[in-house]
Amino acid sequence: MTSSRTWRYAAPFVIAVIVAILPLVVTDRFLLKVFTFAGVNALVVVGLSLLFGYAGQVSLGHAAFVGIGAYAAAYCTVQLHWPWILGFVAAGAVSALGGLVLAVPSLRLKGYYLAVATLGFGELMALSFKEAEPVTGGVDGFTGIPYPALGPFELRTASSLYWLVWGIVGVALLIAWNTSSLRPGRAMRALHGSELGAQASGVDVVGVKVRTFVMSAVIAGLAGALYAGVVGFVSPSVFTLSASVTFMAMAVIGGTGSLAGPLLAAVLLTLLQYFDALIPGIPRSTSQALQEYREDIYALAIILVVIFAPRGLGGLWRRRDRGGGEEVRQ
């Protein structure tokens, strides 16, 4: 039992070290880029799982926030020639504003209005990215977005971009873990259990939900800014409903009340998209079929997880933990 407890405390550090030294082991630039994308997705999903797993709300518009962040960063750096870090901050600020506009009306109400409001918002933003040509560059989008830079240091190598993205994932995880295990997290969990009960115990139900949603929107916006810096261009074809559903799938499959589960799901489902790069010998037809049926797989996975394992990957993990605990008690 002691060894398993030690392992539980040590695991985050071991995983952090593995993630940190990965670029030293993996030298293939494309592969490293895939892992960087996994980090960007993981960032979005960390925010989303705070919303879903802790506050019990669904968003179908997070790709729009990623898009808002990406376009804000692109506009600030390319058109206004701001330094990268200011563009990054602007991306977060603009997403916060968008999140607030959506959250306040739809979260004041009981029920799941936010889900549809975000769906509509996502469609609306997807349209705006295409139509608002003076700001977004229309269908062609933005090209020539500069690499992220901190002061005079420009991060242009694959491994430095990887470290930047995963470093920010680490910071986001710390913040998310703090919020979820301290007072705001207890409030969120109380909310998930019984909204009425939480309210009776003095939890500002609406406030907690709104703050959680805005926080997840900001995280998604920052992920968008990172995405723009890593890829170097943004186009409206990326920030679609299907991307939002993919993020939601990662959060649902990852599970409620856990951060490790969603993180794992985000990485695994991202790698699934680049299956052929990870396993070089794979037949072309197989990887094509995987690509073609990717959304089907996600959708089916969501349905199966909700029916058979409503607490997701994170839940499976903990159930085993609890089983161990009971053995000890006997």
Added chain:
Amino acid sequence: MSELLQFLIAGLKNGCIYALVALGFTVVFAATRAINFAQGEFFMLGGMLGVAFWQLGLPLPLAAVAAVAATAAIGALFELLAVRPIKDGDPLRIIIVTIGGAVLLRQLTLHFLGPDERPLDAFSAGASFKVWGAAIERQTVWIWAVTVVSVAVLAILYRRTAFGKAMRATAIRRDAARLVGVNVSLMVTASFAIAAGLGAVAGITVTPLTQTVFSVGAGMGVKGFAAAVLGGLGDPVGAVCGGLLLGLLEALVAGYIDPVYKDAVAMVVLLLVLFVRPQGILGGSGREKL
């Protein structure tokens, strides 16, 4: 004057479609307290299946009826396979399952019927009617007629039959309905079948004017839901009024301001109603409000 009339005609045409989709949301919401994200896909299936049956050689009326029946069956099957296994009936879990179901239905349609836009002949051929300088396409008249008939059938079903009373009892209070012998889970399955059928009716009747493609579901879902919220979610009369009103608003915005903003109207209406009057324009005390 004739210009305004033309806009109003267009608005009432789209409004009827939104009303049917909104009714679908309302029926499922009443039975489960959940938002059915697959509702827009039922609209898409109605059109796509109808065109597919028609292209296989079925006469148009038969193809339309078959498409509605098939979509209703798919709705019932979806409920049996994915919603019923959720034992606690938690609305959040039902919502997520319907999100998965929506994607799955869209993707399966893509795999089986392909990515192309598909046209359909009008239900009856002939020139448009002229009324005070405005033109009314024959298919528009069909849309109005089909909507009126659907709403009337639904009203009779809900008000006059034992089945309808059981549906309403389930909507008012599940456990109480179960206590008096209503088969509640059958009612939930029926609500999905009816919602799917309503969506399919809208999908097949509008396709001759707009064509259809596998991806039209999500956009229509948002508009139908906005209409349902505008009228007060859970209220069938409100759903119809909300649909018509949304259609008129869109037509006026597109006509007098700029057609680019047409698709934004539903979203703005949705947020405004949630902000100002969450119980909808017809709602009384706002039961769902905090």
